[in-house]
Amino acid sequence: MEKGLICLNSLDATLAYARAMFVRLLSLGIAACSLASPVAAAPRGDCEHPLPNTDLRHCSFAGRRLAGVNLRGARLDGVDFSNARMPGCDLSAASLREADLKWALLPDCVIVGADLDHADLFHVTFDGGTLDRSRFAGANLFGANLNEVKARKADFSGAYMKDIAMEESDFSNSRFDRSFMMRAVLIGSRLHGASLRHVVLTGAAFEQADLTGADFSHAVLNGAHFNEADLSGARLSGAIVTNVVLDGARLEALVDPPEALSGADHEESE
Numbered sequence: 001m002e003k004g005l006i007c008l009n010s011l012d013a014t015l016a017y018a019r020a021m022f023v024r025l026l027s028l029g030i031a032a033c034s035l036a037s038p039v040a041a042a043p044r045g046d047c048e049h050p051l052p053n054t055d056l057r058h059c060s061f062a063g064r065r066l067a068g069v070n071l072r073g074a075r076l077d078g079v080d081f082s083n084a085r086m087p088g089c090d091l092s093a094a095s096l097r098e099a100d101l102k103w104a105l106l107p108d109c110v111i112v113g114a115d116l117d118h119a120d121l122f123h124v125t126f127d128g129g130t131l132d133r134s135r136f137a138g139a140n141l142f143g144a145n146l147n148e149v150k151a152r153k154a155d156f157s158g159a160y161m162k163d164i165a166m167e168e169s170d171f172s173n174s175r176f177d178r179s180f181m182m183r184a185v186l187i188g189s190r191l192h193g194a195s196l197r198h199v200v201l202t203g204a205a206f207e208q209a210d211l212t213g214a215d216f217s218h219a220v221l222n223g224a225h226f227n228e229a230d231l232s233g234a235r236l237s238g239a240i241v242t243n244v245v246l247d248g249a250r251l252e253a254l255v256d257p258p259e260a261l262s263g264a265d266h267e268e269s270e
Helices: 002-036
Strands: none
Touching: none
């Protein structure tokens, strides 16, 4: 009986030890993950002399002149950049969720893989910049300037983009689903393979744009101008196309075109 009791006590002790070791290893693993995370590891930054890969959420850069500033990988969620002047800046991989960039000037900036979801970008200027793979979901881009930018595979889903200027830019394979782009100007821009499903594009200007393979399913295109645009292979399932202008547009191999386009003049412009 005593031997059985000793064995039972030994088993209990072994199980307790194993359980303690498991908890210890689990805590070490969580700590290691925390140390490996760039967000958790970002040190508190200096607002007067901001550096990349730092946490600057306590700062305000409103009205500041920061030409060429490097803020790669910085934490800038909710930070005030209103009226800031930052030509040639680098915000790649930075987090600017819900940041305030109203009227900010960011021409020729490199903003690759950044997160600007729900940021206020009212009348911001990104002209000449590189915005590849950055996120602007739910952002306010009313009256913004994105002329001559490269924004390939960017995400503008659900963004408010009324009266936005996006001329001579490359938005190939980008996503605009459910965004509001009334009177958007995309003259001469490239939107090859872009997704514009359920987008309001009333009065938009697509003259000479490359829209090959773009998806306009259920988009509202009332009064949009497609003069000399290339819509070859574009999908228009359920799109509303009242009073669209298609002079010289290319409409070869359209997918599910609305009845209103069935008799449209789509001769290639000379």
